[in-house]
Amino acid sequence: MTSSSPTGAPYDPDAQVHLGVFYTGVGPQLIWTNPDTAPHVAIETSVQVAQLLERGLFDAFFLGEGLRVRENRGRVYDLDVAGRPDAITQLSALAAVTDRIGLVATQNTTYNFPADLARRLASLDLLSGGRAGWNIVTTDNAWTGANFRHGGWLPHERRYERATQFVAAAKELWASWAPDAISESGEAASWARPGAIRDVELDTGLVRLRARATVPASAQGRPVLFQAGDSSGGRELAARHADVVFSANTEYDQAVAYAADLRARLARHGRSPDSVRILPGAAVILGDTPEEARELAEWVHAEQVSPPRAIAFLEQYWDTDLSAYDPHGPLPDIEPSEAELDPSRGTIPIERRTGKLALIAQWREQAAAENLSIVQLVRRVTPRQRSFVGTPSQVADEWVRYVRTRAVDGFNISPHLLPSSLEDIVDKLVPELQERGAYRTEYTGTTLREHLGLPAPVS
Numbered sequence: 001m002t003s004s005s006p007t008g009a010p011y012d013p014d015a016q017v018h019l020g021v022f023y024t025g026v027g028p029q030l031i032w033t034n035p036d037t038a039p040h041v042a043i044e045t046s047v048q049v050a051q052l053l054e055r056g057l058f059d060a061f062f063l064g065e066g067l068r069v070r071e072n073r074g075r076v077y078d079l080d081v082a083g084r085p086d087a088i089t090q091l092s093a094l095a096a097v098t099d100r101i102g103l104v105a106t107q108n109t110t111y112n113f114p115a116d117l118a119r120r121l122a123s124l125d126l127l128s129g130g131r132a133g134w135n136i137v138t139t140d141n142a143w144t145g146a147n148f149r150h151g152g153w154l155p156h157e158r159r160y161e162r163a164t165q166f167v168a169a170a171k172e173l174w175a176s177w178a179p180d181a182i183s184e185s186g187e188a189a190s191w192a193r194p195g196a197i198r199d200v201e202l203d204t205g206l207v208r209l210r211a212r213a214t215v216p217a218s219a220q221g222r223p224v225l226f227q228a229g230d231s232s233g234g235r236e237l238a239a240r241h242a243d244v245v246f247s248a249n250t251e252y253d254q255a256v257a258y259a260a261d262l263r264a265r266l267a268r269h270g271r272s273p274d275s276v277r278i279l280p281g282a283a284v285i286l287g288d289t290p291e292e293a294r295e296l297a298e299w300v301h302a303e304q305v306s307p308p309r310a311i312a313f314l315e316q317y318w319d320t321d322l323s324a325y326d327p328h329g330p331l332p333d334i335e336p337s338e339a340e341l342d343p344s345r346g347t348i349p350i351e352r353r354t355g356k357l358a359l360i361a362q363w364r365e366q367a368a369a370e371n372l373s374i375v376q377l378v379r380r381v382t383p384r385q386r387s388f389v390g391t392p393s394q395v396a397d398e399w400v401r402y403v404r405t406r407a408v409d410g411f412n413i414s415p416h417l418l419p420s421s422l423e424d425i426v427d428k429l430v431p432e433l434q435e436r437g438a439y440r441t442e443y444t445g446t447t448l449r450e451h452l453g454l455p456a457p458v459s
Contacts, residue, residue: 006256008263009273009406017403017438018410018452020060020104021053021422022246022281027064027080028304029283029385029414038418041084043093049419050094053101056426057440059451060102060133061094062226062246062412063087067108068144072312073319079309088120095128102448104133104226109163111139111148115211118170121223122215130219130447134170135226135246136237138163154206160233162206167225167241172200173213174222175457181216220447221457228281230258238276239265243454246412247280250386255280255407277409277452283387284413286424290390297389300416301379310378316341317360327375331367336360385414392424396432403438409452 005011023046024030031037038045050061065087070077084090087105094103103124107117125132138159142152154162181196201210227234227242230249238245239262249258255278263273285300287293305313307327315322319337340356367377388395388411402408415421433439445451 005405007259007406009259012404012406015403015406015409015438016440016453017399017433018277018279019056019058019425020062020102020279020410020412021049021058022062022064022412022414023049024064024414028309029416030418031300031303031416033306034303034417036417036420040418043085043090045418046090046094047097049422050098050101052419052422052426054098056422056430057443058101059410060104060412060448061091061098062104062133062135063091063106064135065106066144067111067139068147071143073315073321077312079306079312088124091132092124092127095124095131100131100443100446100451102131102133102224102451103128104135104224104448106135106137108137108139108144109166110154110159111144111150112166113209114166114169114207115173115209118173119214121170122174122213122218125218125220125223126215128218130221130449132218133224133226133244133448135228136163136167136242137228156231157233158206160229160231160237164237164240165202165204165207167237168204169200169202169207169209171222171241171457172202173211174217176200176213177216179217218447220449224448224452224454235262235265238262239269239271242276243449244277244279244452247278248386250280250282250388250411252402252407255402256405259407275455277454278407279410279412280408281386281414282411283385283416284395284411284421284425284429285387285389285416286392286395286428287389288391290394293389293391297387300387301384304385304416305375305379305382307375310375313378313382314374317356325374328373331364331374331377385416392428392432395429396436396438399433400436400438 030040032040038048053061070080087107091103091105105124121132121134140152140156140159145151145153176198178196181192183191183193197212199210199212202208224243225241226244226246227238228246229237230247245262247258249255259278262276262278266273266276285293285297287296310327311322311325314332317336318332319339322332325332336357340354363377363381366372372380388398403410413425430439434441443451
């Protein structure tokens with residue numbers, strides 16, 4: 001395969017799989033009801049997981065975060081895992097009990113201030129010896145904004161305008177210290193060489209600041225920038241600023257199309273095809289046989305779309321309390337409200353926020369034709385978590401094809417059980433990848449940027 005390949009990058013027979021773990025903030029992925037799942041919010045669990053991943057030579061521990069617990073029809077949605085500490089605080093604690101693994105904090109550009117967040121991320125990067133990363137998110141829902149007296153504040157696409165200006169400001173601050181800024185001699189006239197730390201002043205419409213960075217660059221220059229978003233605005237933000245893209249395109253053909261689109265955007269911004277790593281989110285379900293893996297995958301989906309979750313799912317569409325209905329019985333016999341969806345839980349895709357009544361009519365037809373209960377229907381219409389299902393050997397073969405054709409550079413894994421689903425990957429899948437020459441056998445660098453094979457940041 002040449003440089004004209006569909007992925008926008010040449011075939012690489014020596015490509016390595018890069019791995020991170022998405023330690024969820026909220027959501028159904030983690031089956032917290034299972035007695036074998038460790039306490040998600042306990043610091044002992046995150047320490048155990050981070051050290052396990054470091055044993056498995058993972059690139060990064062990726063911490064998801066929500067600024068407010070999710071809601072369902074104005075009430076706290078207590079079927080989600082929630083309640084973890086602030087991401088930067090938690091990762092600072094993990095920096096002290098790990099040596100190599102990258103530490104990625106999800107932080108919001110809509111409800112933070114650039115100078116403050118840049119300082120906190122730079123502090124994590126410096127204290128961890130150059131292992132910090134920032135997952136850039138924007139968040140458009142009004143229920144998060146209510147914490148900050150803004151409501152939704154910005155329309156969907158304008159969030160990316162602010163994010164682009166916000167990240168540019170942070171990068172300016174991180175680049176504002178000269179490498180030799182600190183005086184080496186106690187006899188110097190001042191602690192920092194005059195002119196070696198420049199002030200940053202910006203007024204770009206949605207970002208205004210006048211600040212001076214308070215900490216020098218880390219061993220990797222600045223935090224590695226992760227960006228998650230599949231919209232056009234999200235892709236443009238990634239092409240302009242990101243080092244790593246956390247995409248939703250796991251199916252191979254979709255991954256190829258996404259990679260081609262992203263790399264075309266990179267070229268328009270004067271960046272090389274290899275300047276960004278693509279790590280789509282995925283679940284991994286392993287079995288000793290293909291049949292065992294498929295059975296486990298069915299169990300995982302059923303647990304993630306449990307009967308109580310099925311009722312809550314329909315409550316969003318009916319816009320009324322459905323707790324009196326049996327999830328194993330037929331769909332509600334009452335009419336839904338005519339109002340469009342309330343996105344207060346933050347999980348409703350934009351394309352589903354209109355056309356509610358037509359969709360419910362389709363579901364009723366489908367349930368009647370196939371004699372489906374509420375929970376059976378919801379399991380049918382709820383997209384399954386993007387998963388690789390099979391034996392360790394099967395999944396390893398598939399991953400090698402993905403990375404060597406450059407459809408992706410690796411994966412950001414969402415575990416369904418902690419820590420057992422990750423132990424399976426470390427102890428069973430990683431050795432298969434190593435046998436194929438597609439995974440490191442030791443860390444060769446100390447920083448997250450080195451693990452990912454990324455170029456040095458450009459000021």
